[in-house]
Amino acid sequence: MTGSLKLEDVSVGYGRKPVLNHLDIGPLPPGSLVAVVGSNAVGKSTLLKAIAGLRTSSGRILLGDTDLSRLPLSGRVRLVGYLSQALPQPTSLVAYEAVTSAFRAVRGDLSTAEAERMVDEVFTALDLRNIALRRLSEMSGGQRQMVGLAQVLVRKPPLLLLDEPTSALDLRWQLNVLETVRTITRDDKVICLMAIHDINLALRFCDQLIVLGGGGLLAAGQPDVVMDAGLLRRAYGIEGRVEHCSRGFPIVLTDRAVAAPPMPQ
Incomplete structure (x- = not known):
């Protein structure tokens, strides 16, 4: 820890x-x-x-x-594992290669078998096995975003x-x-x-x-x-309410925009 x-x-x-x-x-x-x-x-x-x-x-x-x-x-x-807003480039690499390469670049201390085990684990956790051998150039933006997330999570920072x-x-x-x-x-x-x-x-x-x-x-x-409601107004410039759904989770209900929130000077 x-x-x-x-x-x-x-x-x-x-x-x-x-x-x-x-x-x-x-x-x-x-x-x-x-x-x-x-x-x-x-x-x-x-x-x-x-x-x-x-x-x-x-x-x-x-x-x-x-x-x-x-x-x-x-x-x-x-x-630190950082995932930016930018999507992985649509290269000719398949998803499994892209994640393995990103992992080995940082965790070169691990054996090949251990690296493969950790890559397999993250593909299973994110439910990505069906695109593991697909080229990034053939993927949608959402699929490439998932590959980018896998590249970060696999390192377990x-x-x-x-x-x-x-x-x-x-x-x-x-x-x-x-x-x-x-x-x-x-x-x-x-x-x-x-x-x-x-x-x-x-x-x-x-x-x-x-x-x-x-x-x-x-x-x-x-x-x-x-x-x-007060924080919604200050942060977003809206009138809104925080209520709870049938399962007890808080949800924001918006009513109307009232003013633009203040920006840094």
Whole structure:
């Protein structure tokens, strides 16, 4: 077990343009599936890139006793699995080759037999065996997104950063991905931060929410505690309600748009 994730006074931007300022988040314990939500352009992807080491930031990003912000990118790849919004390129590689190559690039310490076992496991977990020998150039965008997710999950890092992992998927595959990620997160005691636009999927599957807006943190905590009508107005500029379905899960019902949420200056 690597330990909890904690952000201390983290700021990140693009050049001289700040996006997120002085974030204090956590500690988020192992086994946590955390949704990063908020309106467009508030910094969800930027936050994940900063934690992954792909965007310069200030402050401290602590995974257990390790300050990720002090590690070179080569040192983070063993601890952090990052899935970007960009889909894997439609190459001539088949899915099994693409996942195996990505795995071996980071985990060259394992034997061929062990690597094959772990690749087989992730194809089974994501229900991808039927496309394992299909070329990426012959796949739909949703199928390539699933291959990209497999490339990240197969390494079993203690910290997962998933940027819109369901954006190209239909409803069945959205549910399959979220159920699989939640199972892996809990069973392997890893931490997963997932940027996601569908607030109801976030409420249904995630243990905690991080709500960004106006250049900072609007709220963080358990979904059924932090999400309410006031936060919907501040984060999204809408009038809405949080009710519960017949199975007891919170759901957001939207009424109307009232004003654009504030953007970073």
